[in-house]
Amino acid sequence: MEEWPVRSNPGAAMKSFIDVSRVVLAGALLAFAGSSAAQQTFPNKTIRIIIPFSPGGTNDILARLLAPKLTESLGQQVIVDNRPGGNTVIASNELLKSPPDGHTLSLPGNSHVLVPHLTKTPLPFDSIKDFTPVATLARTGMFLVINPSLPVNNVREFIAYAKERPGQLNSAAPGGSLNQLATELFNSAAGVKLQHIPYKGAAPALADVVGGQAQLSFQTPASSLGHVRAGRLKALAITGETPFADPKVPTFAQAGLPGFDVGLTFGLLAPGGTPKPIVERLNREVAKILAMPDFREKVAAQGLEVFVSTPEQYRAHLVSESEKFARIIKAAGIEPQ
Incomplete structure (x- = not known):
């Protein structure tokens, strides 16, 4: 069978390569421009903070102290949305259903990474990988x-x-x-x-x-x-190392149970995939609020201590807390329910 000779055309091949490269580059630039435009216009609507518990708890109190300050600094209304139940899973699912654009956040405690260790039923998400840490807010004893x-x-x-x-x-x-x-x-x-x-x-x-x-x-x-x-x-x-001042309440160590200590931390999470510039903008605004004397005074009046971090530090904290809870639960012989 006779084979037809293959004739190479370097010029045509190079032109084809250049054309494809231009298409890919144009697509990348458009995607970047769209992402950049979204970030530049953030926020452009109401921001919602989801609370995994009913009104009146620490998460709720902290969110309602933070919301008016964020409203003022971001120029958009910030509202609090309580979604209790399901061992906090209802609130987490609500957050993950929302677009990752910074307009929907949640305010859990470090119990966010405790839940997987307390339940036999697999969760419909990964408590760390599927969320974007934004900023820590406060910590407290119990x-x-x-x-x-x-x-x-x-x-x-x-x-x-x-x-x-x-x-x-x-x-x-x-x-x-x-x-x-x-x-x-x-x-x-x-x-x-x-x-x-x-x-x-x-x-x-x-x-x-x-x-x-x-x-x-x-x-x-x-x-x-x-x-x-x-x-x-x-x-x-x-719990913790410091007795409470008003009213006077001793630490568990002072009261005769030194091996008992549980502390809570609170922070803001966004859906996974939220653009880094939006996360960093939110983190900067939160850091400014946490430094305000009137806000710190209100937080202290609730028995809370301001807790400032970068998004990266918050992620590392959640990973560390998850590992700690796993060790504690195993050592205490606590059975998942």
């Missing part, structure tokens, strides 16, 4: 608060009381939260059996402790101070 009708006045007396009533004392806490983990860790550290009762937020949990339907709760000062100062709840101790 009170052990009890109904004043319990005949105890300190942690040692409470432990003795609980040991006599295994499984009879109900600890009210939002499901999938550090508050829930605190209950399980307290059981392990103190050798007692408190019964975790899940709620959709701190406010309904505390309402039931005040009403006597539950006997105790591990809660942040921001959520529980009003009840404590009014005498509706009694605070026995606080």
